[in-house]
Amino acid sequence: MTPVSSSLTSYEAPDRSASAAPATSAMSTRPPDANISIAGLGARLSHLMRQLLNTESTQSARFVEVENRVGAMTMEVEAVTERMQTSMHEAEQLREQSQQDFSQASSELSQGLWQLEQSLSEKLTKVNEVVRGLERVGRELELIAVNAAIQAAHAGEAGRSFSVVADHVRQLARHTVQNANEVSQMLDFKDFQQQLIGFGHSSRENVDQVDKQTVAAFSKVQQAFGEIRTSMQTLVEHGKVIETMHHLDRGSYQGQRVKVAWARELAEDLQKSAGVTELQLPLHLARVLRKDGGYKPQAYDRLNDILQRGVLRVAIEPSFKGLSFRLRPGEALRGLDVEYATAFARYLGVQIEFIEHPWDQCVDLLHIGRSRGEPEADLVWSALPPSASYYKVAYSDAYTYLHYMLARRAGDERISGLGSLQGKVLGCINDPGAFATLEAAGLRWSKHKREERGTIRLANLIAYTDQSIIHDALADGKIDAFAVDQPIFAWACNGKDSPWHGRIELLNGNIAPSPWYYTVAVADDPASYTLLQHVNAFIREFSRTRERETLELRWQFYPVHGTAGYQGEAGSLRGEPELYHDWLQQQTA
Incomplete structure (x- = not known):
């Protein structure tokens, strides 16, 4: 490349290279012009105070963010408490209703069983009576048979006597048939079977109804605990944001303390000019500027x-x-x-x-x-x-x-592009250009009002000042995704000696409309x-x-x-x- 001493001077500028006349030394002892010294000191103080105000503004914005987060957490805790109380009340009502339903089912079951027991008892009583009648018939038949045997033993007149016995046997047979019919009718359990079937149907319906109510009760309880779990996850996300914000605030506060101490020392040096004569004032101010590191010759x-x-x-x-x-x-x-x-x-x-x-x-x-x-x-x-x-x-x-790209934890399929960021926590670098690009892409976050139009509503956007923590913040799950300049994550994702290799990855595509x-x-x-x-x-x-x-x-x-x-x-x-x-x-x- 062209060496510096021969580089072009655009716009027909005079030669300002090192070969030109040497500039006045910053440590020259020539008394500087008082106006120059005071102007330089004024510029010094202006830059210093502006930085203090910028730091204060940044810190104030973060405190507002923390305050908003604390308010959101408080509201979320109150909502969780209210949902838990409502869920407990509903669970108690469901428990009482289930107890009533089970008690009623149990009563109906006991009543049905008692009726079946009474019916069975009556049937058994009648069966016993029939059995006793059959037993009497059996005994009479036995006696008749004995008599018939005795009569048969007497010869002669046997035919005539047997005729009488035969009549008795026929009569007893009729009675036996009649009794058998009666027994058959008495032993007919069709009505009992119908009662049993009806009771079975009724019992199954009651049990099914109770089962449905129980399932519904547990579903409501499960839903309530699911809502509680989601709320707790939201609280965790708020906690991560607050933790990050306080980490950033510590760095800003330390820088602010240095600048404040610096301003105090400079003010003390200026106070010493009170006893300096008018002729000595330029030299005194020059010494202050040299001490401050800001003296420059004209x-x-x-x-x-x-x-x-x-x-x-x-x-x-x-x-x-x-x-x-x-x-x-x-x-x-x-x-x-x-x-x-x-x-x-x-x-x-x-x-x-x-x-x-x-x-x-x-x-x-x-x-x-x-x-x-x-x-x-x-x-x-x-x-x-x-x-x-x-x-x-x-x-x-x-x-x-x-390219301005989206990064995620390796394999996190929840993050597939800007559209998947709804309700997620997104990180980015504290860069006004980044904020403008994300807003132009349709993203909205905590600083925007709910009614502001946008395509994607983030849970929050965290702007990182400390670049040493951004890769860990994504890899460790403190944020869901990171909108980032390609070179900042390219090596971290793909470098062979990167500690984040295999833990985070870049999604293809440029978030910005142009490079x-x-x-x-x-x-x-x-x-x-x-x-x-x-x-x-x-x-x-x-x-x-x-x-x-x-x-x-x-x-x-x-x-x-x-x-x-x-x-x-x-x-x-x-x-x-x-x-x-x-x-x-x-x-x-």
Whole structure:
């Protein structure tokens, strides 16, 4: 690539390279102009206080979210309690009704059995009477038979006597037949069988009815407990959201404490100017600015400063897996953005120093350091989409394009696309562009009123500031899905040494209507013009190299092409042409 000393100066700009006249040293002892010192100090305080207000705003929004969640949890607990009380009352009523039904069935069964017992007893009594009559007939027949035998023993007159016996036998036979008929009638159990069948039918109907009532009772109880279980799951989801919000709040609070302490120290130093004479005031203010790390000479040029010190200071998020991260403490940062920034430092011929900071606060370091006395960053190279929400930032051309995708736990078939997110908890990075894209796709969450039109109503959307926890949040089930930039999850899902390999996965398809892109950010200040000019020159040349192709394949796994740039975004964003205009005005002033 073209070395930095011979790179083009667009818009017929004067030569601002390192070979130009050396800039005034930041540590010069020449008394600075009082107006310059006071203006620089005012800008310093303005940036510092704005960051404090931004942090306060972010923290307040999270506290509102926590408050809403606590309110939702309270309402849910009350609803669960009410449903439990109603279910208990219904269960008690069902129990009493079942007892009555079973008691009635038991009474009817006892009454039926008693009637059957009485009928059977009467039948048995009559049977006994018939049996006794037959026994008498048997005894008489036996006597007759004996008499007939005796008569038969007497010869002679036997024929005549036997005739009489025969008459008696015939009469007894008639009686026997008659008695046999009576016995047959008495032993007819058809009516008993009909009663038994009727009772069986009635008993079965009663038992069936009781069984249906019992099933219905248990179904209602089961439904009630199912509702309770769903409510408890909702409470668990609320708890996960609150846990995450408080984790984010702790990080914001720590940063706020540092800035507040810094502002207090700066205010104390300014108070010491009360006894300084008018002639000594400029020097005093300059000393305060040097101590604060913010003193810049009037002709300050950031690129010259970088080349003179031999180090490029790059603000970067250290926990963006796939972009800028380390798996173990002490390791050097690696990832797509790390390799891009390192290649640019090599292009300038300087070393690189990564200033690690939370992603959504990296642009703050363009104007003020992380702590008092620490210099600000030269640029931000950390997955930054251009946005009007960032204060006093100018943007480079796009250096990479990507898709905005949906990630889920591996094998979680509940999540198949945006349409499956109804009632689910979705995570995303704390990026205004992400919120706008999700809203445009029809998603609505807790900040939206219920009546607002949308396709999909989330249980909630959690915007993560701490990028170190987003992969675990998905893998461990604290959220149901994650809307994410492709490079942030591509390596985590597919990298061979990724601890999330096989635990999370990306769904194909771009949530956004067109590919997203990242830009490099510098302070929106004429002093940053030549630096931004060289960033854009590097991007143009590097995009045509094999190194860049290999880099993209290594971290995105497949190339994404696009044409968008900051010029097409809302909010009149600024870049190299705008900084050149300001720089030119400054030179001719």
